Amino acid sequence: MHVLNVSHDFHVPRNKGSAHGSRALVSDSGHTVTRTYTSRLRQGHARVMAEDIQQKLEKYRTAPFDARFPNQNQTRNCWQNYLDYHRCQKALDAKGVDTAPCDWYKRVYNSLCPLSWIEKWDTQREDGTFPGKI
Amino acid sequence: MLGTFSRQLRNHPALIPLFIFIGGGCAMSLTYLARLALRNPDVCWDRKNNPEPWNKMKPTDQYKFYAVSMDYSKLKKEGPDF
Numbered sequence: 001m002h003v004l005n006v007s008h009d010f011h012v013p014r015n016k017g018s019a020h021g022s023r024a025l026v027s028d029s030g031h032t033v034t035r036t037y038t039s040r041l042r043q044g045h046a047r048v049m050a051e052d053i054q055q056k057l058e059k060y061r062t063a064p065f066d067a068r069f070p071n072q073n074q075t076r077n078c079w080q081n082y083l084d085y086h087r088c089q090k091a092l093d094a095k096g097v098d099t100a101p102c103d104w105y106k107r108v109y110n111s112l113c114p115l116s117w118i119e120k121w122d123t124q125r126e127d128g129t130f131p132g133k134i
Numbered sequence: 135m136l137g138t139f140s141r142q143l144r145n146h147p148a149l150i151p152l153f154i155f156i157g158g159g160c161a162m163s164l165t166y167l168a169r170l171a172l173r174n175p176d177v178c179w180d181r182k183n184n185p186e187p188w189n190k191m192k193p194t195d196q197y198k199f200y201a202v203s204m205d206y207s208k209l210k211k212e213g214p215d216f
Contacts, residue, residue: 049214049215050214052214053214056212064212065204065209066193066212067191067192067193067194067195067196067197067206067209068175068188068189068191069188070196070197070198070201070204071198076176076188080186080188080189081213084213087216088213088214088216091216092216101214101216102214102216104212104213104214105213108212108213133185
């Protein structure tokens with residue numbers, strides 16, 4: 001669990017949530033700063049995660065063991081990582097965060113999947129006929 | 135049917151071990167099929183509400199009965215969250 005240093009100008013009141021379901025923080029001057037705090041928290045978390053993933057990507061050799069797919073047939077592993085890469089890109093683009101951490105999934109599916117499948121799925125995505133849910 | 139069965143068993147008591155083993159074998163195969171149907175993460179019963187059941191597994195969950203050389207307690211989630 002990564003702990004972020006938060007400025008002590010803000011204190012968290014006991015109210016159980018605003019209209020958006022997030023805690024409204026009130027600074028000493030009294031105005032609400034919800035959006036700044038949560039977006040900074042998200043950016044901090046994304047930065048920490050990106051650093052971890054950078055280190056992992058530098059040491060990458062091959063796809064690691066995945067407990068979800070323990071048997072010889074790794075088809076689903078390939079499929080899931082392909083989907084995860086594109087879902088991760090879509091989700092991080094929507095949040096406005098750097099999508100470099102998603103490269104982990106790209107490395108894994110490039111290790112696992114046959115090239116012909118990757119090319120087929122890429123053309124299907126461009127045509128709009130891709131069967132998976134991204 | 136049960137009457138015929140118990141009459142046969144009384145007349146030929148040597149058949150009892152046979153029924154035990156056959157019954158045990160049937161029970162084992164049926165429970166294995168039930169385990170596959172209900173617990174296997176690859177099996178998807180409800181496409182709308184639970185479309186990818188294998189994603190509900192934690193990195194340390196072990197489905198296989200016996201893992202030869204894999205220490206499941208040391209596994210962690212590899213990819214980033216999104």
